[in-house]
Amino acid sequence: MELATYASHPQDSRGRLYPDFQNIIRSPFQRDRDRLIHSSAFRRLDGKTQVFAYHEGKNYRTRLTHSIEVAQITRTLCKSLCLNEELGEAIALAHDLGHSPFGHAGERGLNNSMKKYGGFDHNVNSLKIMTQLEVHYPEFEGLNLSWEVLEGTVKHNGPIKNNKSKYLKFYNKKFDLDLKRYSSMESQVASFADDIAYNNHDIDDGFRAGFFSIEQLCELPFIAEIITEFDKANPQADDNLRIYAITRNMIARMIFDLLDNTRQNLKKFNIKTAEDVRSQKDFTVNFSAKMQNDIKELRKFLKKYFYTHTNVARMDMKSQKIVEDLFNAFINNPLLLPLETRKNISAITSEEDKAEIICTYIANMTDMMAIEEHHRLFDPHTRF
Numbered sequence: 001m002e003l004a005t006y007a008s009h010p011q012d013s014r015g016r017l018y019p020d021f022q023n024i025i026r027s028p029f030q031r032d033r034d035r036l037i038h039s040s041a042f043r044r045l046d047g048k049t050q051v052f053a054y055h056e057g058k059n060y061r062t063r064l065t066h067s068i069e070v071a072q073i074t075r076t077l078c079k080s081l082c083l084n085e086e087l088g089e090a091i092a093l094a095h096d097l098g099h100s101p102f103g104h105a106g107e108r109g110l111n112n113s114m115k116k117y118g119g120f121d122h123n124v125n126s127l128k129i130m131t132q133l134e135v136h137y138p139e140f141e142g143l144n145l146s147w148e149v150l151e152g153t154v155k156h157n158g159p160i161k162n163n164k165s166k167y168l169k170f171y172n173k174k175f176d177l178d179l180k181r182y183s184s185m186e187s188q189v190a191s192f193a194d195d196i197a198y199n200n201h202d203i204d205d206g207f208r209a210g211f212f213s214i215e216q217l218c219e220l221p222f223i224a225e226i227i228t229e230f231d232k233a234n235p236q237a238d239d240n241l242r243i244y245a246i247t248r249n250m251i252a253r254m255i256f257d258l259l260d261n262t263r264q265n266l267k268k269f270n271i272k273t274a275e276d277v278r279s280q281k282d283f284t285v286n287f288s289a290k291m292q293n294d295i296k297e298l299r300k301f302l303k304k305y306f307y308t309h310t311n312v313a314r315m316d317m318k319s320q321k322i323v324e325d326l327f328n329a330f331i332n333n334p335l336l337l338p339l340e341t342r343k344n345i346s347a348i349t350s351e352e353d354k355a356e357i358i359c360t361y362i363a364n365m366t367d368m369m370a371i372e373e374h375h376r377l378f379d380p381h382t383r384f
Contacts, residue, residue, distance in 0.1 A: 001079065001082065002082065003082055003083065003084060004081065004082035004083065005272050005273055006185055006266065006271050006272060006273055006274055006276060006277055007081075007082060007083045007084050007185060007186070007274065008029075008083070008084045008087050008148050008184045008185070008186055008274055009084070009274075010027045010028050010029060010084070012274070013028050013029075013146050013147065013148055014146070014147035014148065015146065015147060016028075016144050016145065016146055016147070017131075017140075017144060017174065017175045018139060018140040018144050020144055027086055028146050029084060029086035029087040029090055029146065029148070029149065030086045032086075032087075032090045032143075032145045032146050032149045033086055033089050033090040033093060035136070035143045035145065036090060036093050036094050036097070036130075036143070036145075037093065038136075039097075039129070039134045039136075039143065040134065041097050041098075041129045041133070041134060041364065042064075042067075042093065042097065043064075044364065044366050045062065045063035045064035045067055045096065045097070045099070046062055046063075046064040046065075046366075047062070047101075047366030047367055047368055047369070048062060048063040048064070048099055048100075048101055048102075048103070048366055048367060049062070049063070049101065049102045049103035049105075049106070049319070049367055050062055050063055050065070050066045050103060050198070050201075050205075059208065060205050060208075060209075061201055061205055063096050063099055063103075066096065066197060066198065066201070067092065067093055067095065067096055068093075069197040069201065070092045070093075070095065070190065070193045070194050070197045071089045071092040071093050071193075073092075073193035073196050073197055073251070073255065074088040074089055074091070074092040074186075074189055074190045074193040075088060075089050076255065077189045077192075077193060077255065077258065077259065078186060078189055080259050081185065081189070081259065081262065081263075083185050083186050083189060084186050087148055087149065087152070087184070087186040088186035088187075088189050088190055090145075090149045090152075091149060091152040091153050091156060091186060091187050091190040092190040092193060092194075094126055094130065094149065094153045095123075095126070095153060095156055095190055095191075095194060096122070096126070097125075097126040097129050097130065097153075098122040098123065098124070098125025098126030098127070098128065098129055098363065099122045099125075099126075099363075100120070100122060100125075100323065100362065100363045100365075101319070101323070101362075101363075101365045101366055101367045101369070101370040102316075102319030102320070102322070102323065102367055102370070103319075104316075105315070105316035105317075105319040105320045105323075106319055106320065106322075106323045106370075107120065107122055108320055109319070109320040109321070109322070109323030109324045109327070110323055110327065110359055110362060110363060112320075112324060113323070113324055113327035113328070113331075113355075113359065114327075114355060114356075114359050117351075117352045117355045117356065117359075118164045118165060118166060118352075119164065120359055120363065121165060122363070123153065123154050123156075123157070124154070124165045124167055124168050125360065125363050125364075126153050126154070127150060127153065127154050127167070127168065127171060128167055128360065129142075129364070130142055130143050130145055130149075130150060130153070131143075131145075131150065131171055133360070133364070147175065147177070148184060148186075148187075150175070150177060151177045151178060151183055151184075151187070152183045152184055152186060152187030152190065153187075154168070154177055154179070155177070155179065155182070155183040155187060156183060156187045156188070156190055156191040156194075157191055158182065158283070159179065159180050159181055159182055160179040160180070161179075161180055163179060166352070166356065167356070178278065181278045181279065182277060182278050182279075182280055182282075182283065182284070183278070184274055184277060184278070185274070185277050185284060185285060188277075188283055188284060188285035189285050191283075191285075192258055192285055192286070192287070195254075195295070196251055196254045196255065196258075199250075199254075199295060199298055199299070199302075200247045200250050200251050200254075201247065202302050202306060203217070203243070203246060203247055203250070203298075203302070204243060204244075204247050206302065206305065206306035207239075207243050208243075209306075209311075211305050211306050211309050211311075212301075212305040212306070213239075214227065214239055214242050214243065214246070216305065217246065217301070219301065220294075220297055220298060220301055222250075222253075222294050223246055223250070226245060226246055226249045226250070227242060227245070227246065230242060230245040230249075253291075254287070254291065254295075257287055257288050257290075257291040258285065258286070258287055258291075260288070261286055261287055261288040261291075262284065262285045262286065265284050265285075265286065266284065269284065271284060319367075322370055322371065322374045323362060323370065325374060325377075325378065326362050326370065326373060326374060326377070327358060327359065327362060329377055329378075330358045330361070330362075331351075331354065331355055331358055334354065334358075336377065337358070337361065341357065341358075341361050344357055345357050345358075
């Protein structure tokens with residue numbers, strides 16, 4: 001497929017921080033995607049919460065299945081817009097790489113614990129994993145990914161104009177990620193594919209958990225319309241097939257809306273090159289105003305029936321407490337840390353740097369690792 005002029009062309013890549021060989025079979029962005037898939041951080045996503053803690057039910061989404069779903073939608077959108085599918089896929093697979101255990105509840109716990117040290121941002125932790133923590137090569141730390149993947153992952157939610165992260169400042173001095181401008185079209189596509197995936201799959205997970213019925217979903221006019229059409233054609237279908245019809249149709253509607261509106265933006269802003277995309281004052285990739293309003297109403301519904309449900313609230317409270325307890329225990333007594341982590345912290349005098357190491361150690365745990373560590377530290381009946 002011939003790439004559009006505003007796509008990210010491999011030959012125009014800003015390269016890698018460290019010299020690396022050229023592969024005659026795979027493009028630079030293909031190699032980045034493959035390095036991410038083979039990373040231990042990517043495998044750990046299988047044990048990290050999306051909304052439900054991963055052990056709550058085997059059919060609920062995890063961070064890993066969510067990332068795969070985002071990558072699939074990203075490839076579809078990139079292909080339709082003549083963008084670089086391989087770059088889009090790599091960013092999609094990396095976008096949640098640095099998420100803490102227990103999803104947003106765990107992230108809140110780490111952010112609270114790190115408040116006086118600059119907070120916690122999972123996008124920055126993703127960068128740290130890709131550029132420092134995953135060591136697969138003797139020549140350098142990290143995976144040595146291309147500039148476009150690193151920039152697209154860190155900025156997929158938009159420019160970073162108030163950078164408080166010590167690590168992001170440090171790395172940006174070595175390899176300027178152009179933080180104050182928008183990222184590539186491929187990165188923006190991955191960001192909106194993330195929205196499409198989690199909005200619709202939260203409908204599926206919430207329904208299967210029994211938090212709301214299809215009749216309640218039909219309070220939303222755009223969902224009532226889907227169900228009315230589906231029931232006319234399939235009067236004998238059960239609720240299992242009806243929920244699939246809802247999510248399938250909603251994903252398709254969001255994808256086509258995003259494509260139509262983005263093509264209009266390309267014409268309206270007279271975008272010809274990838275540099276034009278970065279110079280915009282807003283996202284080039286975006287939903288229409290009507291779809292944005294529909295998504296807003298959907299989010300209100302999910303907040304009312306799903307995200308604030310008693311079961312989820314209790315799970316979130318326990319998850320956040322586990323993370324905060326672990327951080328407090330380790331910052332007050334680093335001797336409780338595993339020997340390998342203690343090696344990294346023993347010669348450090350700055351409390352901020354110690355807190356950063358402890359935060360990274362906790363952030364890279366799976367849900368079960370965090371639960372078991374909490375048991376070992378706080379349950380007197382757990383063997384030493």
